[in-house]
Amino acid sequence: DLGGVKVNREDVVRDDPTNNVPDNIFSKLGVQLHRRDQHPLGILKNAIYQYFDENYSNKFNKFDDLSPIVSVKENFDDVLVPEDHVSRSYNDTYYVDPQTVLRCHTSAHQAELLRSGNTHFLVTGDVYRRDSIDSTHYPVFHQMEGFRVFVPEEWEASEMDGTSFAAADLKKCLEGLARHLFGAVEMRWVDTYFPFTNPSFELEIYFKEKWMEVLGCGVTEQEILKRNGQPNNVAWAFGLGLERLAMVLFDIPDIRLFWSNDERFTSQFSAGQLGVKFKPFSKYPPCYKDISFWINESFTENNLCELVRGIAGDLVEEVQLIDDFTNKKGMTSHCYRIAYRSMERSLTDDEINDLQWKVRDQVQSKLNVVLR
Ligand code: PHE
Known part of the structure; x- marks a missing residue:
């Protein structure tokens, strides 16, 4: 409604x-x-x-x-x-x-x-x-x-x-x-x-x-x-x-x-109380995963981010381009570093690996790029 x-x-x-x-x-x-x-x-x-x-x-x-x-x-x-x-x-x-x-x-x-x-x-x-x-x-x-x-x-x-x-x-x-x-x-x-x-x-x-x-x-x-x-x-x-x-x-x-x-x-906020400083309840460790692929003309970072968000939801904290080069044949490769971190709990290795495999899979099938 x-x-x-x-x-x-x-x-x-x-x-x-x-x-x-x-x-x-x-x-x-x-x-x-x-x-x-x-x-x-x-x-x-x-x-x-x-x-x-x-x-x-x-x-x-x-x-x-x-x-x-x-x-x-x-x-x-x-x-x-x-x-x-x-x-x-x-x-x-x-x-x-x-x-x-x-x-x-x-x-x-x-x-x-x-x-x-x-x-x-x-x-x-x-x-x-x-x-x-x-x-x-x-x-x-x-x-x-x-x-x-x-x-x-x-x-x-x-x-x-x-x-x-x-x-x-x-x-x-x-x-x-x-x-x-x-x-x-x-x-x-x-x-x-x-x-x-x-x-x-x-x-x-x-x-x-x-x-x-x-x-x-x-x-x-x-x-x-x-x-x-x-x-x-x-x-x-x-x-x-x-x-x-x-x-x-x-x-x-x-x-x-x-x-x-x-x-x-x-529970840290109440009506009418502007600017009460938030106390982080703990900072859980991030986990970084890199993914590299040859891009094509239709590739955009927004499409990649949406795909990652669709799989990892709010467990993804940042997607950052860390390497970008074009080879002699004119093919361009991008490497992105994905930071996974929950605001609420620790993530397990298995859980993150599972997310990253899904990301790799969909990057290939939906964005039509070639993984390296
Ligand atoms: N709509 C603009 C934005 O979203 C902000 C804006 C509003 C600028 C009104 C000027 C006047 O970025």
Whole structure:
């Protein structure tokens, strides 16, 4: 039951070339971690709600139950994603059929919400992306979209044009949000590109000796406002990744933990308690297995990762390319190191060997590569 819509497995997972949704992804639909008040993602969502309620006197409408199954039009066309943009590819996005995807960002809801008259809104939801595997990437994660519309009177009182006014307001709002969540943290703004905003920025925060991107934002393209009944107004939008922020705030070392039902994880968090540091219940040893093969033209790392995830589920921690060379005949060989580790228990040698044999088998049969 997703946003009031019942979904059948047969409607979402099909053995059809226009469908690339595997069972382990289907099983995440409707889980809605962001709606659990005791879960780090729910706690973070509520803390962000609180910031907006306090600073904008409850003006932001909140949506956290919109179905993640959206049209290609909503996910891409309505937010001006070009026809040839990589994010539209089957390698990056989960397609249910040629017109329907699992949303890859909460921006998929901008147009419909604007059309239905919303001028201040927050949309929280699960989003889906085919990607590589490591401690900060998981094919399902959660975003919050923020959107605010200004009418001409609001910027005309200032010396600024609409775009500069909105950009300044946006940065002030998000810096305030970062301080509300983190207190003192090092942050920086980076100029970037999104099809739906101009100018566009990313906010990065300094975490574990690295700059980490936590949100994208910008001044909404005028075309989007024009198409949705607001030709004279300007707006800003942001989209932030809840897991990225929650990992920093709660000291959660691996993104797979958000999906854990282990009480040693879940019992450490309570509603309204932002930033209680997670105490790892023990770090079980990882086990590394290498696999080498000659790739072909259709090989992609995302396909490999999905295959490994399909076999090992959350027991796979990382898939890393450790060697890449092309021989005189022009054949290219890749060697990947797969790290297996459970968040909850020790794995046995037999269990890991069994997983690795299955991986070798399927890499050969499904990806059509030649094992070395
Ligand atoms: N949708 C963008 C992403 O997922 C984030 C974003 C939202 C950027 C709104 C700008 C404005 O990366």
